[in-house]
Amino acid sequence: MIDFAHMTISTGNLAFLGAGFGLGLLTALVLVKLVMHFFSDRFKALSNKALYENSRHFMDMAQSHFSGYVREAHQDFKVKEEAFTRAVDPVHRMLDRYEQRLGTMEKDRSQAFGAISQYLSDMAKIQHQLAKETDNLVKALRVPHVRGRWGEVTLKRAVELAGMVDHCDFIEQGVQGSGKGALRPDMVVKLPGNRQVVVDAKVPLMAYLDALETTNEAAQKERLDDHARQVMAHIIQLGSKNYAAAFSPSPEFVVLFIPGENFFSAALAARPDLIEKGVSHGVILATPTTLIALLKTVSYVWLQQAGHENARAIRELGLELFERLSTMAGHMNRLGKDIERTAATFNRTLGAMEKRVLVSARKFENLGVSSAGLPDCEPVSGSVLTLNRIKERSPGDETDE
Template structure:
């Protein structure tokens, strides 16, 4: 009987020891998993984003990951609670099972000690159950606290991220509103520009208006270059030939009497039609026509040989295109247009290049004026030099006359003192003058006129005072 009781107690102790070891192992595994989870979360929060746009994308991704992780942690917590409930149910079932086993096995043998053993077993089980429940409860509270500590910063970070996302969204809305307003203003300006362009195109369709506009553009270019009207250039000058009357739009006068002929009657009709074309193929065709018309006009202008009618003139004529766009459009459609102009002795000129050409001509006129002024100054210098030489002769004569006058004065004073005043003073000694006033002594003049040292003022023959 005693050995049987010892065996039963041994089995109970082994069962309880296994139960305790299993619970401790489960707690250790749970803590290790918690440490791993915490390390993973800390590594995720250690990364930093490089740019703002990347930060926004990363924040959203991290938010989703944290939400998923939070759900996983909550799932694990629920699983731990379920496991705890299952273990508690297992303990209850084990207690009931042990109670039934004890009743069957020791019904007769332990009749007397049944109540004592059951009470002892119940007390032991209750104490173990209470300890296990307390440990599980403490562990659960600790886990809840740790999860709360992990979730709270995540919640704060998510709130901060949501605030940043809200600010970025607000800035995007404001920027979109500003951009929409700018696009609207650009649309209004484009419509106004299109209307003005349409009016200009309509006005330039008339040949007379187009020609007058080209002449006005030419006049503006000439004025900006500093070439005054009817001084350095002439408009609408013409000449008659066997083939008819040639009338260039402008003749630029060069220093030395030479001329440069400028023609401003460039064809623009095809280019204006290209501006109104709605189809790209039609627009390209019109631009090709524009280049061909410019080439044909180059050839015709070269055949007129203006340089033979307005001599002396360089053997070329300038074709003025009243806008850079006319030149660039023609050159884009026909890159060999410049070579064709050189072959026809026609130089294409836009407002920019013509201003540079006229500025060079104006500089030549300035240098010509400086040369003319230098010649006038040289003539004035020669004339002034000759007049100064004549004035030097006159001054030499004046100096010589002054010297002669001083010499004559000194001689007359000497004669007066030695021959006249000596006798006259005797009357005062004889007291027959009737006056107390004495005859004043006369002194000779010692100073002489200063001789002129400048060679230019000396007499051409002998100098100022040569005897």
């Protein structure tokens, strides 16, 4: 027999139990949601931490790699820079010396040509002064030692006006030979090329002084003829082989210095062929004016010699500069090749990093882990210019003129 009362109670119990089960199920769902939310946050935190750790490890590794590369490149560049500085420094000093030589040559040239007018003016003044003093010295010249001293002073003054004293290219009061036959030239002028010119100022003047004191024209002419003969005899003595052989090296010629224009003109009037005879014996007659011109010519020859020496020094500097520039060009080309090799190494390293490291690192962007993208690294492109080989002939191939 069915008990409906108990059945009713059982149905109520079932309803209560169903309500309790639903509440438990709802509670379980809430708990599951909470657990899923908790584990989702935890997983995201762990993912972000792992991404941060991997990114930091990657950046540390990249920074260490590139820091070493930068240090190595910096050291290599510093070595190349020091080598380049050592190569350029001698060239810089060479250019300074070259500029100094050019300045010296220009200064000497300006002084030489700028002083010509002053020398001509001094020559005119000394000629006028000598003409006045000649009359006052006639009586004093009869004394032998006074006459000799006057000739030496006049000779020295002419040398000073010619500008030969400062150059020290003449020798006063030299003695050649020994014993009674010793020769005593008044001056030996040194010429470039180990050559020399002998100057003698001991011209005989007694016959000329006698002619000045004679009022009779016939006697005066006779004394002037004697003066010309004495001068000619002295020319023959100076032109003798024994006189020239006493000097080493043998003089180019001998200069007979006549310390007054009037002495020379009087002898030349009595014997017009005096100059030709003197040249035939290797003796040049010179008055103060012509001696100054002669010594001035010698001075210009020395200046020309100095110019040739400067030109030779500049040529040597040019040759050395050319060689140093060639060496430096080789260093520059080698430096360019080193730079190209460094760039090639950098590009290979960059390519390896792109293929092996950055490809994996960029996957984090696709997973949405980080919104910050990795920067792009560009390879080094282009080539280093090289110095063309100098094809022109070297300055050393030129012939000196």
